[in-house]
Amino acid sequence: MALRPVQVNIKALDASAVGRFWAEALGWSAYSPGVTTYVGPVGGLVWPDPVAVGVDVVPVPEPKTATKNRVHLDLATASTAHQAELVARLRALGATSAHVGQGEVPWTVLADPEGNEFCVLEPREIYRDTGPIAAVVVDCSDPRVMARFWDEAMDWTLHEVTDGRARLRSAEGVGPYLEFLRTPDVKTVPDRVHLDLLPYPGDDRAAELARLRALGATDLDLGQGDVPWTCLADPEGHEFCVLTPS
Template identity: 70%
Template structure:
């Protein structure tokens, strides 16, 4: 058994407005499974498919107070493309952001709700990912995160060092999942988190037990009204285990 990353979950004060922003940025379609939920995926996409990691935006009243520990990196193909994309993002409502990055070749920005993301300079690694190059998770120990997530999912580990770890779907398509060493401790519930899903026919309870045996923990929240399971990885990052499909 194994899971795979199928989407990221973002909290927002206005899910519809933030959904419109990201749909315009990515050229994706917008749907909704109910009030306070905006679902984004490529037009004509057959969910779930490793060619894309979708985005669910969920309305929540709590304000953003700290830098997100999960963010998106956007790919570009040339210096001109990077400059044009940054300019277009600003027209759509994104703003420059300073997270202490200093003088770097990528551009750090924030979406209209303050969620940080990066517009990368051209990198050969991301030539075939589409606009979303990577989903990036801050952590204190990339090697330990690679061990957990390498067992939790059937994605392939491409690189691991003391400073970062890089994974991608075993089918070699879609964005990468990266773990980046950072000194900042986790202090609040993550406003952006990973959603993983077992394969059709797998047993959800058995998969939850397997993840717990690997080091996943209970985040200590009331889960009585939700059909999925919320767990936390070994560094306390919440993630959702969805039903098989």
Template identity: 65%
Template sequence: MTLELVQVNFKAGDDSALGRFWAEALGWSMSSEGPGVTNLEPEGFDWPDPSAVCIDLVRVPDPETVGYRVHLELATTSAAHQAELVARLERLGATHADVGRGDTPWKVMADPEGNVFSVLEPRERYRDTGPIACVVVDCADPRDTARFWGEAIDSTVHQLTGDRALLRSAKGVGPYLEFRRASDDEGVWNRIHLDVMADPVEDQAREVARLEGLGATRTDVGQGDVSWVVLTDPAGNQFCVLGRG
């Protein structure tokens, strides 16, 4: 299997400004491959590498949506680190968000464009993931969704229940990918999605065909003639298979 989860894609009203926020939040470098596109990755990162899942921000006219199927959870190493990180994020422009969970040990926040994310309390599982502990995807059936993604990308299943499925790169590095049970909101247009890439990238067509065999479907979101292929997984989550630009 040659397919890897390589980045999370944000639709943004101002990709540069939002990119600066997340670059400061994560301690990553910031670059641009063209107007309206901002790329974030760790300093000295040799992309792609499963030790990190990078962030790509793409400017769109109206990034608002009615739901959030994908969000990030940030790792901390101590209670003091969590408090310091929350305070620093507030200074950068983040706000606290009420998602109806009540009092929890993790802090739910929103970035300057309203994307919800969490700052986790210290957890042993996430001690070696880097600043991003987990990329969380809401779905109706975590078992079914994990069954697809467990075959789609080079990963190992670390937990599998009716409410939660947890995957990580088979190389044992980088953040986790979590599928979490939530109400079925199929058809929601989301401002955050996953990007995967074949290694070598020339295997893109073969990998797309394999994903279709697993139940993914090609999706037209108005992308036109581009180097990536837009697909939808069996749970209704859109994602892209990147090619060589």
């Protein structure tokens, strides 16, 4: 039994507009099969994508507060010229500068049109083959605790774990990394960005949920009502959802 991350879920007042922004930002396409806007690689809607982790933008009635998201995307670049071009293009699409205490760093911190922070990284060899999303990054208090939980929760491979960082990637070595970075701040409010996980065809979803709870996940009531997915939190309170295979 195993689970795989299939999309990054972003909440937005205007899901269509934010979805279009991320499609342009990543060089992907935006699809609206229902109330949400799914962003994935060009070539027709394939869900779940066999390589990429997609973006699903979900409409909500509440705007983002001033609180910094504890989950964000890092975007990959191939050269310093590519980084500069991408930053300029993103600003033209509606991205704005974001200040999250980063100081003088070689990457650029921006926010999408509704204030969700993300980073445009300088070229790094480790991300040369990830596609446009280099990593899904999660702020945490203890990367070692996060590594233990998420390494068991998913079928991805743990590549690095230190006191300051944990890094996982798909067992096939494709797509983005999932990274947990130690930060001094603590989680206080539900995040507007989270991961959605999916069981493999034929796997027992109820057994997967029981396994996650045994690993330390807890059930969450975010007012979701009667829905075909289950909202959980990891040992540090980061929300995630386990979807029902279609």
